[in-house]
Amino acid sequence: SEFIGNKIFDTVVMNPPFGTKDKGIDMEFLHRALKLASTSVYSLHKSSTRQHIKKKAAEWGAEMTVIAELRFNLENTYKFHKHKSVDIAVDFIKLDCSSVAI
Numbered sequence: 442s443e444f445i446g447n448k449i450f451d452t453v454v455m456n457p458p459f460g461t462k463d464k465g466i467d468m469e470f471l472h473r474a475l476k477l478a479s480t481s482v483y484s485l486h487k488s489s490t491r492q493h494i495k496k497k498a499a500e501w502g503a504e505m506t507v508i509a510e511l512r513f514n515l516e517n518t519y520k521f522h523k524h525k526s527v528d529i530a531v532d533f534i535k536l537d538c539s540s541v542a543i
Contacts, residue, residue: 448479456485459529468497475501475538482538485513488530502541509533 457470467486471494474482482503486494488510498505513531 447476450477451480452483453478453481454483459487468494471497471536472501475503475536475541478538480537480539482536483508484534484536485511485531486534488532491532494534498536503536503538504540506535506537507532508535 453474455470455474458466467490471482471484471486474484491507495505509532511531511533513529515527515529517525
């Protein structure tokens with residue numbers, strides 16, 4: 442369902458699903474956050490998706506900056522996880538959404 446109202450927050454900070462199991466879910470979270478934030482969105486994403494996110498952000502009218510490159514140790518917390526833990530390269534990104542008109 443749609444959120445009621447647009448641009449109801451100055452800033453959104455989130456750690457969305459990476460979109461590995463449900464392909465594209467990370468981008469759905471990011472797109473929704475851009476609709477809610479008037480200034481900035483800060484988010485964690487797999488580094489391997491950096492160029493795709495940068496391209497989509499530009500299509501949506503947002504400017505993306507990588508704030509930090511991190512390592513994220515993902516523990517086996519769900520039944521579908523196959524390994525005890527996995528070390529994932531992650532970007533902490535900022536999207537400037539002051540010009541976004543979605």
